[in-house]
Amino acid sequence: MNTVELFFAYFAVSMTLLSVLIISVKNPVHSILLMLVLFFHIAALYLFLNAEFLAAVQVILYAGAILVLFLFVIMMLNLKEELMSHRFINEWPIGLALGLSIIVFIFFALDKFNPNYKGTYTIEAIKAETNTKAIGKILYTEYLLPFEIASLILLIAIVGAIVMAKKEK
Amino acid sequence: MIDLIRIHTGDIIFNILIILVKTAVVFGVAMLHVAYATYFERKIIGHMQVRLGPMRVGYHGLLQPIADGVKAFFKEDIIPLNADKPVFIIAPLIAMFATISSLAVIPFFDGFVIADINVGILFLLAMSSLGAYGIVMAGWASNSKFSFLGGLRSSAQVVSYEIAMGLSLVGIMLMAGSLNLTEIVKAQQQYWHGMFLVPQFLAFFIFTVGAFAETNRTPFDLPEAESELVAGYFVEYSGMRFAFFFLAEYVGMIVMSSISVICFWGGWTLPPIIVNTFPFLGEIPGIIIFLLKVYCYLFLFYWVRATLPRYRYDQLMSLGWKVLIPLALLNIVATSLIKFFF
Numbered sequence: 001m002n003t004v005e006l007f008f009a010y011f012a013v014s015m016t017l018l019s020v021l022i023i024s025v026k027n028p029v030h031s032i033l034l035m036l037v038l039f040f041h042i043a044a045l046y047l048f049l050n051a052e053f054l055a056a057v058q059v060i061l062y063a064g065a066i067l068v069l070f071l072f073v074i075m076m077l078n079l080k081e082e083l084m085s086h087r088f089i090n091e092w093p094i095g096l097a098l099g100l101s102i103i104v105f106i107f108f109a110l111d112k113f114n115p116n117y118k119g120t121y122t123i124e125a126i127k128a129e130t131n132t133k134a135i136g137k138i139l140y141t142e143y144l145l146p147f148e149i150a151s152l153i154l155l156i157a158i159v160g161a162i163v164m165a166k167k168e169k
Numbered sequence: 170m171i172d173l174i175r176i177h178t179g180d181i182i183f184n185i186l187i188i189l190v191k192t193a194v195v196f197g198v199a200m201l202h203v204a205y206a207t208y209f210e211r212k213i214i215g216h217m218q219v220r221l222g223p224m225r226v227g228y229h230g231l232l233q234p235i236a237d238g239v240k241a242f243f244k245e246d247i248i249p250l251n252a253d254k255p256v257f258i259i260a261p262l263i264a265m266f267a268t269i270s271s272l273a274v275i276p277f278f279d280g281f282v283i284a285d286i287n288v289g290i291l292f293l294l295a296m297s298s299l300g301a302y303g304i305v306m307a308g309w310a311s312n313s314k315f316s317f318l319g320g321l322r323s324s325a326q327v328v329s330y331e332i333a334m335g336l337s338l339v340g341i342m343l344m345a346g347s348l349n350l351t352e353i354v355k356a357q358q359q360y361w362h363g364m365f366l367v368p369q370f371l372a373f374f375i376f377t378v379g380a381f382a383e384t385n386r387t388p389f390d391l392p393e394a395e396s397e398l399v400a401g402y403f404v405e406y407s408g409m410r411f412a413f414f415f416l417a418e419y420v421g422m423i424v425m426s427s428i429s430v431i432c433f434w435g436g437w438t439l440p441p442i443i444v445n446t447f448p449f450l451g452e453i454p455g456i457i458i459f460l461l462k463v464y465c466y467l468f469l470f471y472w473v474r475a476t477l478p479r480y481r482y483d484q485l486m487s488l489g490w491k492v493l494i495p496l497a498l499l500n501i502v503a504t505s506l507i508k509f510f511f
Binding site: 027029030033036052053055056057059060063064065068069071072075130131132 | 253255256259286287288291292294295298299301302305306309317320321324325327328331335348
């Protein structure tokens with residue numbers, strides 16, 4: 001095993017372990033802390049793939065903003081009541097079936113995966129142009145429409161949240 | 170072949186050694202600055218209020234920070250009985266490491282930076298947002314209502330002002346065409362005034378207000394409002410753990426000052442017009458110019474603390490969301506339009 005594989009193996013194993021821990025620890029605040037560690041692992045994996053911009057955004061948006069909001073909501077809950085509640089909802093067999101079918105699906109799709117495919121953006125090309133510029137260019141030319149649609153969806157969610165929060169007079 | 174590998178690993182070890190030495194130097198100098206930043210804060214505020222400030226330890230109280238450090242080190246460390254112990258212990262460490270690691274990407278003078286990364290400015294924003302975790306976790310883990318309120322206030326405040334601050338720096342990124350801090354400093358040399366402050370005065374205003382809120386300093390020190398919350402999120406902390414929060418706050422101030430100096434005041438360079446008229450000024454080492462600028466900015470923090478009263482919480486929120494964010498967006502639109510047409 002060379003260093004690259006060793007590096008990836010560490011991240012793959014620890015990310016899986018962390019994900020399992022997140023859903024199995026009893027205290028939701030501890031879950032969030034573990035999730036923070038998980039997000040850092042994801043960011044490191046992006047760095048490993050020469051995607052420094054994505055890594056930075058992963059930390060700023062997910063760890064810095066979204067997770068803080070999660071934390072905010074969880075702290076408002078009454079933890080003593082939450083800890084007493086059941087860990088599984090009644091529909092857990094459906095969830096289990098769905099999860100297992102996805103695993104089977106991935107398993108059969110594995111040999112269709114081609115690791116040697118090279119697009120226009122090779123590592124050398126991205127290094128020459130810097131990752132930030134490459135993402136910016138491709139986002140605003142090739143993928144402009146999906147990008148705008150995504151921003152519109154987010155806008156709708158924001159407007160919806162404001163409408164729901166506003167009390168009728 | 171074996172020789173080649175040996176040379177290669179030798180290079181790697183040498184590089185790692187250089188990075189370690191650089192880190193040690195930056196860390197040591199930063200700690201010294203933190204110690205004396207507290208001293209100058211007390212002195213400056215003292216004189217502004219017609220007091221003398223610390224006078225007893227050493228000449229004019231010069232050894233006061235060392236005495237404080239020794240005191241904090243030997244104080245009893247108390248963990249409340251009902252506190253969430255692991256989180257209680259981790260929280261000050263998160264707060265401290267998040268701010269200290271920001272120092273890694275700051276170029277102090279030409280060519281001296283521990284990690285010269287392409288997304289330097291984003292890294293700084295990421296680390297400053299992580300500092301909030303330390304505060305929130307401390308507030309929650311202490312299992313005290315005062316701490317908890319302080320932690321909640323801080324998380325809401327940091328999340329809101331981070332947006333305005335990040336957006337204000339977008340103007341700088343647009344003008345420099347790069348996220349690399351060294352290149353941002355170099356891009357400012359093309360102007361006769363040698364700083365982005367002149368075209369980006371609006372961004373500078375937003376950034377400064379945001380920096381005060383991010384570091385929980387007066388007038389936005391609601392998370393630790395003494396008169397309402399005793400001391401806010403660190404009420405239950407004592408000894409070394411308390412000192413970690415203190416350290417995090419002061420390193421945070423130094424980091425914010427450094428970002429401001431790099432992005433708006435031309436970093437380690439002097440305005441070209443001054444250097445061209447008085448060429449001997451070009452001989453001054455960059456680090457001295459950088460530090461002098463940082464001290465001026467730190468002085469602003471102290472000056473504001475001695476002058477302004479604390480904001481009310483709803484005022485803080487409406488200032489952030491209804492004034493600063495729209496202004497920052499306006500600045501982005503204006504900057505991009507000007508850059509596109511001229």
